[in-house]
Amino acid sequence: MKGADVGFVTAIASLPKVGPARLGRLLDLGEPGEVWERIRNGTLGDEPGVVESLGARSAPLVASWRDHARAMDPERLGRLHHDLGIRLLCAADAEYPEVFRTDVEPPRLLWVAGDIGAVRSPAVAIVGTRRCTRYGHDVARRFGRELASAGVTVVSGLALGIDAAAHAGVLDADEMGAPPVGVVGTGLDVVYPRRNVGLWHSVAQCGVLLSEAPPGATAEPWRFPARNRLIAALADIVVVVESTERGGSLYTVDEAIARDVEVRAVPGHVTAPSSAGTNRLLADGAAPALDTGDLLEALGVTVEATGGSGRPDRPVYRDPEEAEVLDILTTGSVTFDELAERSGLGLERLGLVTARLQAEGVVQRSGGWYERRG
Amino acid sequence: MFTTVSSATVLGVDGQPVTVEAHVSTGLPGFSIVGLPDTACREARDRVRAALLSSGCRWPQKRMTVNLAPSGVRKVGSGLDLAIALALLVADEQLEASCLEGLGAVGELGLDGTVRGVPGIVPAVDAVIADELVVARDVAHLVGLVSDAEIRAVATLHEAVAALAGEDPWPPLPPRPDPDPPARVPDLADVRGQRAARRALEIAAAGGHHLLMVGPPGAGKTMLARRLPGLLPRLDAAQALAVTKIHSAAGLRLPADRLSTEPPFRDPHHSTTMVALIGGGAPTLRPGEVSCATHGVLFLDELGEFPPHVLDALRQPLEQGSIRISRASASVVLPAQFLLVAAMNPCPCGEANRPGHCRCSDRERARYRRRLSGPLLDRFDLRIDVTRPDTNRLLGGEPGASTATVAARVAAARARAATRGVRCNAELTDARLEAATSLDAGATALLDTALRVGSLTARGLTRVRRLALTIADLAGAEAPLTSEHVGMALALRSEPLAASEAA
Secondary structure (H helix, E strand, O other), rough: OOOOHHHHHHHHOOOOOHHHHHHHHHHOOOOOOHHHHHHHHHHHOOOOOOOHHOOOOOOOHOOOOOHHHHHHHHHHHHHHHHHEEEEEEEEOOOOOHHHHHOOOOOOEEEEEEOOHHOOOOOOOEEEEEOOHHHHHHHHHHHHHHHHHHOOOOEEEEEOOOHHHHHEEEEEOOOOOOOOEEEOOOOOOOOOOOOOHHHHHHHHHHHOEEEEEOOOOOOOOOOOOHHHHHHHHOOOOOOEOOOOOOOOOHHHHHHHHHOOEEEEOOOOOOOHHHHHHHHHHHHOOOOOOOOHHHHHHHOOOOOOOOOOOOOOOOOOOOOOHHHHHHHHHHHOOOOEEEHHHHHHOOHHHHHHHHHHHHHHOOOOEEEEOEEEEOO | EEEEEEEEEEEEOOOEEEEEEEEEEOOEEEEEOOOOEEEHHHHHHHHHHHHHOOOOOOOOOOEEEEEEEEOOOOOOOOOOOOHHHHHHHHHOOOOOOOOOOEEEEEOOEOOOEEEEEEOOOOHHHHOOOOOOEEEEEHHHHHHHHHHHOEEHHHHHOHHHHHOOOOOOOOOOOOOOOOOOOOOOOOHHHHHHOOOOHHHHHHHHHHHHEEEEEOOOOOOOOHHHOOOHHOOOOOHHHHHHHHHHHHHHOOOOOOOOOOOOOOOEEEEOOOOOHHHHHHHHOOOOOEEEEEHHOOOOOEEOOHHHHHHHHHHHHHHHHHHHHHEEEEEOOOEEEOOOEEEEEEEOOOOOOOOOOOOOOEEEOOOHHHHHOOOOOOHHHOOOOOEOOOOOOOOHHHOOOOOOHHHHHHHHHHHHHHHHOOOOOOOHHHHHOHHHHHHHOOHHHHHHHHHHHHHHHHHOOOOHHHHHHHHHHOOOOOOHOOOEHHHHHHHHHHHHHHOOOOOOOOO
């Protein structure tokens, strides 16, 4: 996109309640600079049919835009892109990702931080709940690492939980791995959630961050389903690692189904609410994602057998009490009391065994619950 | 004419001897009380006048001055009424001066001449310097427990006057009231399941370790806390006296005829104000809940709901076992040696502990966590997660050990601590602790790994050793501490409110 237009387009996109639909209509009215002038002068509504085309209840909104527009400086917004290293792509640009050109609902505008070349096939989206269990976290991280090592692009949303774990896994992979692609729901200069700030910058540095929201746009609920649509559009396979019965990741699943993108789910405990959504997907006919090998096969990627998906070596010998406790923990998270009852160990003995396993990093405690890691 | 009677007032939890001086002379009729009386004390004027008239005495039409010496100490409450009345009667020569020799009096007067007990009477009579002590009939037995003086129990001012005038003998002491039925302390055997939590209670009682329970609503945190006083040793005579004095000063209900030897249990609601919790209210600098819990248990339910500044005020008493309250008029030290037991939910919805169950947003959880300051959390040696027990275990399941059994183990462990010169291990200084807790090879290795992987901090190390020592004491094990003791200690000291596992 031309230098001067970047500022005008960003300014229009930054007006209140301008989503992809309204933005599209506004940009169809003419050159961005010209449209901006009309908003600023308050003459946008003079032409018959314009206000109606913007959807119901738009009249007061269009009137309010005039005041907002006068407080904004398109030129400064244009410079801001340069300062932040953010670029704005539209369909007319050569770098606009091919995968969006054929999409049913392509992003009209795409803000990009990092190397847009990272968006390439084959790609797997790893999505899931923000409040994951240790199990989900570990699976997402392992998938992220192993897929990236196999040269598969990992797409995710940079939310807490599964999303963050998947990308952390990608960053764990060696330098030859595929760079990460993050699709976010806020402006690229607004890190949300704040806690992911380190991951956010690492992804932008090693791979690319994409957003449909202009710089400065804060987290608003309606932006996240739209973001999920882009994740689905970018992926060849969507893997749901953990999701509750009505989790936000199921939006991504719907969008994937609408695009004929394969959906896979990681099986979980039938009693775990964090796996209720994924187990339901499996029951409804989604294929299970058991390990990276399955996914690579489905993508038609072959990997040299250098143990890319090799698991960390387990010590062959464990003392019987530790083995017993680990065995119980394979069934999910368990309280100390329940562990004591099922293992038949005395409380002191069990305290020692769990302390050892925790020190080894094989078991972790969260709240009163013990979980197995890895 | 001039005369004096001994009495006392209360400041904080201690009595202050007061000499009531009365002077009656010719002059313009009038009555004034000097010597820093507070409002209740100044109102004694009207009560004494009515009581004298109702008791068949004359109200002198003279110039009367009452001085409460030492005049620099603030006199509080109505306990000086009786002494003022008797002093006036002698000064007006309605009674012989000799009859007041060695006499003390503490009590409030009613308008009809009745003599009543007052809040704080126990510390007050303890401070009175007298051979004979006139008090209200209904507190006579209680006062007898703390005072060496001969107790003269009267129901009315008239009885006292008649006895002092030699017209009647002193009324006999009232018959001992029926002893209160022993308070029913809930039994530990009522708790089904919860083995780890029950063990934590036992360790808390044996070692005097402060205990924090984190768990969802309905997990039984309150039920567990209420069973802790039963596990603590009975109070010895000195402790019982101290507790009775504090409770009397705080105006709590006391058993009528004995010093209570049951460890107190106080559970203030989370709307409690700072002054009510810490003490210092009213001109008496009344002791607060923390002082009332001395030698017993202070239970703070819903710890996260207490205002942060109130909780932070607990840090001094937790460290020093006492609180210094200073006001413009006075400064007192209130005892506050209690075992702190706190309970809280892991997050506003209460379900955060169980992976994947919480409905709270991250922001809500972060805000909830921030309410507790690190230094306060650090005071809890025992930090356990309590989970809702299985329904199977509630209905079936064998009852655990009873309070009596566990209390015996606690007493044995405390006896071992006594060989180190302390009542419980929580009182050991860091240097003494180091000496008492040698570690065997396995224990050293375990602590070493825990420190290396970061599940234990250097500061936590001392606390874990202290805890492990109590665990060994309970098991009757000799030094050195083994890996099992240390492992158990680590299991009972979770990181409270662990940050979101995905971070």
